[in-house]
Amino acid sequence: xxxxxxxxxxxxxxxxxxxxxxxxxxxxxxxxxxxxxxxxxxxxxxxxxxxxxxxxxxxxxxxxxxxxxxxxxxxxxxxxxxxxxxxxxxxxxxxxxxxxxxxxxxxxxxxxxxxxxxxxxxxxxxxxxxxxxxxxxxxxxxxxxxxxxxxxxxxxxxxxxxxxxxxxx
Amino acid sequence: xxxxxxxxxxxxxxxxxxxxxxxxxxxxxxxxxxxxxxxxxxxxxxxxxxxxxxxxxxxxxxxxxxxxxxxxxxxxxxxxxxxxxxxxxxxxxxxxxxxxxxxxxxxxxxxxxxxxxxxxxxxxxxxxxxxxxxxxxxxxxxxxxxxxxxxxxxxxxxxxxxxxxxxxxxxxxxxxxxx
Amino acid sequence: xxxxxxxxxxxxxxxxxxxxxxxxxxxxxxxxxxxxxxxxxxxxxxxxxxxxxxxxxxxxxxxxxxxxxxxxxxxxxxxxxxxxxxxxxxxxxxxxxxxxxxxxxxxxxxxxxxxxxxxxxxxxxxxxxxxxxxxxxxxxxxxxxxxxxxxxxxxxxxxxxxxxxxxxxxxxxxxxxxxxxxxxxxxxxxxxxx
Numbered sequence: 001x002x003x004x005x006x007x008x009x010x011x012x013x014x015x016x017x018x019x020x021x022x023x024x025x026x027x028x029x030x031x032x033x034x035x036x037x038x039x040x041x042x043x044x045x046x047x048x049x050x051x052x053x054x055x056x057x058x059x060x061x062x063x064x065x066x067x068x069x070x071x072x073x074x075x076x077x078x079x080x081x082x083x084x085x086x087x088x089x090x091x092x093x094x095x096x097x098x099x100x101x102x103x104x105x106x107x108x109x110x111x112x113x114x115x116x117x118x119x120x121x122x123x124x125x126x127x128x129x130x131x132x133x134x135x136x137x138x139x140x141x142x143x144x145x146x147x148x149x150x151x152x153x154x155x156x157x158x159x160x161x162x163x164x165x166x167x168x169x
Numbered sequence: 170x171x172x173x174x175x176x177x178x179x180x181x182x183x184x185x186x187x188x189x190x191x192x193x194x195x196x197x198x199x200x201x202x203x204x205x206x207x208x209x210x211x212x213x214x215x216x217x218x219x220x221x222x223x224x225x226x227x228x229x230x231x232x233x234x235x236x237x238x239x240x241x242x243x244x245x246x247x248x249x250x251x252x253x254x255x256x257x258x259x260x261x262x263x264x265x266x267x268x269x270x271x272x273x274x275x276x277x278x279x280x281x282x283x284x285x286x287x288x289x290x291x292x293x294x295x296x297x298x299x300x301x302x303x304x305x306x307x308x309x310x311x312x313x314x315x316x317x318x319x320x321x322x323x324x325x326x327x328x329x330x331x332x333x334x335x336x337x338x339x340x341x342x343x344x345x346x347x348x
Numbered sequence: 349x350x351x352x353x354x355x356x357x358x359x360x361x362x363x364x365x366x367x368x369x370x371x372x373x374x375x376x377x378x379x380x381x382x383x384x385x386x387x388x389x390x391x392x393x394x395x396x397x398x399x400x401x402x403x404x405x406x407x408x409x410x411x412x413x414x415x416x417x418x419x420x421x422x423x424x425x426x427x428x429x430x431x432x433x434x435x436x437x438x439x440x441x442x443x444x445x446x447x448x449x450x451x452x453x454x455x456x457x458x459x460x461x462x463x464x465x466x467x468x469x470x471x472x473x474x475x476x477x478x479x480x481x482x483x484x485x486x487x488x489x490x491x492x493x494x495x496x497x498x499x500x501x502x503x504x505x506x507x508x509x510x511x512x513x514x515x516x517x518x519x520x521x522x523x524x525x526x527x528x529x530x531x532x533x534x535x536x537x538x539x540x541x542x
Contacts, residue, residue, distance in 0.1 A: 007189060010208045014214065016186050020179065022220050027179070030238070031238075032179070039295070046292070046295065059294060084181030109279060115286060116263070116264070119261065120290060122294055125251070126251035127248040128248070130266040133241075141235075145245070153259065154256060155256065156254070156257050158202055
């Protein structure tokens with residue numbers, strides 16, 4: 001196994017990320033996002049499985065009214081994220097195939113990931129955005145809601161951290 | 170079509186930046202909450218500062234029109250509660266929605282588990298939506314910004330946020346140098 | 349370390365200079381362009397019928413945004429499918445993307461018409477309203493009167509649209525009497541204020 005190459009300097013990478021966000025604003029008038037893609041896909045699945053449920057819930061309806069949820073802007077963007085991250089990790093020799101080789105995470109870690117994902121899904125849906133869509137993009141536009149979300153996120157994170165210490169030795 | 174090409178391109182750059190910073194690595198992200206690894210704060214604050222200053226100065230120099238940019242709407246209570254629930258999930262999984270995709274793309278199966286959870290989470294909210302709709306729509310304040318809230322000029326708020334963020338980054342750097 | 353310091357000082361310099369250069373965008377005061385409003389009203393490009401709106405919703409017209417300007421309580425009671433609730437007092441604080449088609453409606457149409465003027469004042473020119481409001485929607489889409497002397501194709505079209513939204517068309521009988529009756533029930537429905 002090759003030695004993993006170190007990650008880039010965080011401040012410089014942060015500036016690059018900020019520039020990507022800026023370009024995104026300039027080209028589309030909106031910021032980046034991630035959780036919206038999950039909501040689009042979920043709405044698409046529900047609409048395909050049971051159209052009645054989809055029409056009944058204003059949440060799903062809001063994601064279905066602008067054309068196909070499968071080609072929503074954020075869904076395509078997330079596809080791009082997958083491709084870009086895979087390329088970057090492969091080029092830098094940082095790909096770690098945990099599902100094929102050693103260092104496989106424990107079942108508990110996977111379960112925690114699943115539960116954490118679910119909580120984040122609920123939280124992001126309630127807050128209308130996640131760390132990228134609301135905290136980062138909204139924070140840069142000085143949105144009050146984005147800052148409240150960010151403060152609440154870190155508050156809960158720091159408070160809950162000692163409780164799940166066993167997960168992160 | 171053109172729009173979707175932009176989406177793909179922006180997404181690729183976004184994923185690449187996240188991966189380079191190491192944000193696809195759950196123990197690294199979780200380390201933030203144990204004050205072991207400050208990468209998350211460093212990247213987030215620098216990115217936000219860059220974008221905020223870019224939007225302000227781009228607008229000032231006439232290259233951008235910030236008044237047309239989308240400002241997320243503020244819903245006080247849902248966003249407060251959402252943030253708390255989100256933070257809890259963040260520590261549990263060591264990933265957030267964007268970085269779960271990065272984790273999966275760099276070969277970490279935890280990323281797939283978190284993505285599955287996220288999917289289930291939004292599905293749950295969508296299915297239970299008629300019951301929670303009144304809460305979801307409570308305390309609306311429209312696209313409220315800090316400058317509207319405080320009544321200060323845009324430039325002053327930008328300066329204040331810059332000072333706070335840079336001091337935080339400087340404090341982190343000092344703390345790390347002392348180690 | 350040096351790079352970090354440079355970035356930090358750069359950010360500080362840009363940030364601290366910000367208060368002294370004024371606003372980032374020359375905010376143009378948007379007044380009411382009365383001529384263009386008069387023209388839109390004259391041409392009829394300011395409104396859209398309930399049936400036309402129903403067709404747009406059914407055909408998933410891209411960028412369609414249906415806005416209910418009534419109170420949340422009224423909205424909760426009954427609303428046009430896919431509509432979002434944006435009470436009139438929140439209208440001025442909202443943002444509208446330039447590529448959307450905004451359709452406003454209220455109970456009977458007066459408030460939607462007023463909201464349409466408000467949006468004009470905000471510089472939104474891609475909005476229309478439903479003159480008859482929700483009352484028209486109920487009458488023309490949910491329980492439309494199939495014209496007795498209309499062609500079968502026309503009747504089928506109206507019925508199909510109504511069925512799509514879960515409505516049930518009424519069959520027009522001996523015209524006069526039936527129509528008068530329908531007008532009567534319609535007047536009953538329309539009594540609910542704006």
